[in-house]
Amino acid sequence: MSNQLLLRVSLVILLALAAMPVMGQQRRASIARAAQSSSNDSATTVFRSARDLITDGEWAKAQDKFGEYINSYPNEKNLDAALYWMAYAQYKLERYDQCRATVARLLEKYSDSAWRDDARTLLAQVPGAGRDQEDLHEPVAVGPVPVQVPPGGAGALA
Numbered sequence: 735m736s737n738q739l740l741l742r743v744s745l746v747i748l749l750a751l752a753a754m755p756v757m758g759q760q761r762r763a764s765i766a767r768a769a770q771s772s773s774n775d776s777a778t779t780v781f782r783s784a785r786d787l788i789t790d791g792e793w794a795k796a797q798d799k800f801g802e803y804i805n806s807y808p809n810e811k812n813l814d815a816a817l818y819w820m821a822y823a824q825y826k827l828e829r830y831d832q833c834r835a836t837v838a839r840l841l842e843k844y845s846d847s848a849w850r851d852d853a854r855t856l857l858a859q860v861p862g863a864g865r866d867q868e869d870l871h872e873p874v875a876v877g878p879v880p881v882q883v884p885p886g887g888a889g890a891l892a
Contacts, residue, residue: 777803780802781816783799793823793824793826794823800816800817803816804817814847814848814849815849817836817840817843817844817849825859830862833856837853837854
């Protein structure tokens with residue numbers, strides 16, 4: 735009976751030792767999820783803060799805050815939105831070259847983004863986008879408009 739008890743105790747100890755690495759992996763996974771959640775919370779806070787600056791018309795601060803978000807959280811899901819809003823702030827600050835570059839980055843990196851059409855619309859509003867700045871103010875020459883006179887002469891029109 736003593737051998738059977740010893741065998742059972744040994745078996746329980748072996749099973750407990752075998753389960754320890756699994757428990758450690760589960761604990762590490764739980765810690766990783768908590769860290770990811772904390773990172774997401776921080777990212778969400780920065781994004782909302784930047785978006786609030788847009789609402790308040792604080793364009794320079796918004797541009798900086800969205801830049802912080804993009805650089806600090808390169809794997810977040812809202813990067814396309816952050817790029818759009820950063821470009822919008824640059825547009826409002828009349829930093830048109832930066833705005834064009836930011837929109838180009840958005841369209842290149844996130845070609846299927848829900849922000850694609852908004853970004854294209856913003857780009858179309860940027861002075862000089864797609865045309866030379868001088869072309870926007872150059873008069874258009876209009877030639878004479880041909881008028882057909884009815885067979886009875888100009889008096890037939892009256």
